[in-house]
Amino acid sequence: MTVPMGVVERIWRYPVKSTGGERLQQVPVDARGLLGDRLFAVRDAEGKIGSGKNTRRFRRMPGLLHLRSRYLEHLDRPELLDPHGTAAPDPTAYIRGYLGREDVEVAREGVISHFDQLPLSVLTTATLDWVRSAAPDVPVDERRFRPNLLVRTPPGTPPFVEDQWFGRRARIGDTLHVDFQRSSERCAMTNAAQQDLPHSPLILRAIAAEHDNRLDALATTATPGTLRLGDAVVLL
Template sequence: MKLASIHRYPVKSTSGHTVARAEVEPWGLAGDRRFLVVDGDGAMLTARKLPRLLACVPELDGDALVLTGPHAPPLRVLPAAAPRTTVRVWRNDVELTDCGDEPAAWLSSLLDRPARLVWLDDPTRRPVNPDYGRADDRVSLADAYPLLLTTTASLSRLDDWIAETAAERGEEPPAPLDMRRFRPSVVVDGVRTPFDEDSWKRIRIGEVDFRVVKGCDRCVLPTVDPVTHVSGKEPTRTLARHRRWDGKVWFGVNLIPDARGTIAQGDPVTVL
């Protein structure tokens, strides 16, 4: 097995981009999900309810964040010391730093509603769910855990199931799903059995070891096309037929790194 691709999302719930190599830190890939968009009242905004967020394409340029979108020229943001605000990030209250009025105006224009950009200046503030992690495990602004792993074999099987669902309903066969719908951190190729990752407990990517702490229960976001931002029924409709338990649908597994290190596209992946 090998590492097929690495994906980084500098701003939570916006578009991501692939990188050839990445530094692994205890709380996730370096530069991953350190920024967040909030509304005028300081509440977290996500593409689950605002798919327009996916039109924002953030990239890192040294210490700066560059925001690109269809509505305005690119904006360069250099985070600095500023007043902090408390934001509820799912089950955690997290102290985040406001990035100022210029990115707020840029994002408000994109979303056609008041919005501000905030930054996690200290990534050690937020613990993972203690039911699945250790007391000192931390996560940036990802939903729950530092990394998400998916496999091409599982996506191929899901595509087959979706085609079967469409045929049963007399619908046109859909195009294969874009893996970006699932917002993985790392994608593994060469897995012989689809969904074999469900049984993994520890893996090594390159020279970095990870704990596989739990499967990933999926929200509505995979039903949003990452290019058109239009919502549909798949893959949730078909996952509910084949991958539903505990009242949820599942695709991918969550990882917690056991050490710092560098991973690169093409690295071997070993189940430990």
């Protein structure tokens, strides 16, 4: 039995991890995820990856979310955009001046994955609408949660419907199949200011109180394919 869950409303790719991303009309998806997603990251001399938090793998580097990244043609070199949307001629030279650190570079993924957890993050409009209602005085859109896909769900769909997908396979469009595994545990990056979104602790506080600090559905690729805006998402 198949269950229609919604349609793909927006597709996001983040060429340089922890920066703002780019909206796409379509993109190939393989075992690693969206082609080129988080393929690059800001890395320091110790090999730590620039992020909004400090962990064994990540180094907190405030300000990255005010930047954006995109690919122009090829995936061998991303373009980094400053807070005003101006492209930096040399991403590494720019990031060193921006962060005031000479030990960082914009580096391609090597042996260590740039992903926090699994390669695909899916968020529904039903859950996003709940966040807006829980923090009505704070500007909220999906950029705060950095999904790859925003799926528009039918009217009346309950928030956190993504939880019902765990352990299920879905077909997205004609050929792409993904396996939903679990949700992301949210961190302070959810509250962080980025571009036109102000800092606010209310968002993470609401998610923690209502849903154990978890939001979205994380997935792996079962069958590669091309993802397109308007694709139907169907649970199998």
